[in-house]
Amino acid sequence: AEAEETVLRTTGLTKRFGAFTAVDRVDLAVDRGEFRSVIGPNGAGKTTLFNLISGAMTPTEGTITLSGADVTDRSPAERVGANLARSFQLTTVFNGLSVRENLRLAAQARDFGGMSAARRLFADPDGFEGINGRTDTVLDDLGLRPVADAQASDLSYGDRRRLEVGLVLATDPEVVLLDEPTAGMSGDETDATIALFEDVLAEQTVVLVEHNVDLVMRVSDRITTLNAGQVVATGTPEEIAADDRVRDAYLGG
Numbered sequence: 001a002e003a004e005e006t007v008l009r010t011t012g013l014t015k016r017f018g019a020f021t022a023v024d025r026v027d028l029a030v031d032r033g034e035f036r037s038v039i040g041p042n043g044a045g046k047t048t049l050f051n052l053i054s055g056a057m058t059p060t061e062g063t064i065t066l067s068g069a070d071v072t073d074r075s076p077a078e079r080v081g082a083n084l085a086r087s088f089q090l091t092t093v094f095n096g097l098s099v100r101e102n103l104r105l106a107a108q109a110r111d112f113g114g115m116s117a118a119r120r121l122f123a124d125p126d127g128f129e130g131i132n133g134r135t136d137t138v139l140d141d142l143g144l145r146p147v148a149d150a151q152a153s154d155l156s157y158g159d160r161r162r163l164e165v166g167l168v169l170a171t172d173p174e175v176v177l178l179d180e181p182t183a184g185m186s187g188d189e190t191d192a193t194i195a196l197f198e199d200v201l202a203e204q205t206v207v208l209v210e211h212n213v214d215l216v217m218r219v220s221d222r223i224t225t226l227n228a229g230q231v232v233a234t235g236t237p238e239e240i241a242a243d244d245r246v247r248d249a250y251l252g253g
């Protein structure tokens with residue numbers, strides 16, 4: 001077998017707010033197909049790290065590469081347009097549109113990038129075939145076919161969450177970024193979301209930023225623990241659970 005391919009890499013990634021260092025020389029290497037979670041106590045720098053990777057914030061120092069390309073200076077939209085990453089923060093459910101229309105829009109966002117749909121259609125008349133194909137695949141993968149023509153505003157809570165995941169997958173991303181996707185959910189909803197991740201995101205490269213340690217222990221291949229902006233440890237859930245430095249970070253944090 002070939003060596004694992006690193007899809008997402010951060011090198012010396014640092015974000016300072018004035019004299020305060022929120023993310024401090026973070027090196028991450030996430031392999032293709034890996035489910036990586038980032039945990040840490042409040043204020044550890046998880047959200048800031050997520051914002052740096054998604055492009056919502058510019059690092060003070062360090063670099064970010066996706067599939068070997070340096071994206072440090074690219075905007076969030078350019079990171080998506082370059083087929084590189086996609087996050088919930090960048091997707092919107094349009095309530096007035098059907099499930100299928102929402103998915104088509106997400107699929108187009110990737111294919112058309114900044115170009116208008118009409119211009120792109122002239123440039124690539126076959127483009128819509130790919131969009132239809134990807135829309136159908138996502139409808140089936142997520143069990144949304146029965147509600148394909150329902151208006152998004154009429155969806156049950158569970159179907160709406162599935163549609164949000166579907167919007168991410170419709171862009172056929174290289175890396176899926178998830179920012180506390182179960183925040184505000186009940187236990188049952190959280191369990192359903194975890195099952196969905198295990199099902200639908202199994203093949204994807206995922207970076208999950210999350211404070212729910214139980215969830216992270218269940219779904220992750222590897223976990224990176226942050227404290228005070230720095231990486232404390234990276235390892236499998238078993239390794240992290242047994243790591244004294246991780247325990248100290250939480251109890252001392």
Ligand code: ADP
Nearest residue numbers: 017020022040041042043044045046047048049
């Ligand atoms: P976490 O998500 O792990 O709770 P954050 O990344 O939100 O941590 O925050 C890390 C630290 O950076 C916190 O001390 C927070 O107050 C600080 N911080 C985050 N964003 C800003 C900002 N825009 N300006 C100043 N300080 C910030």
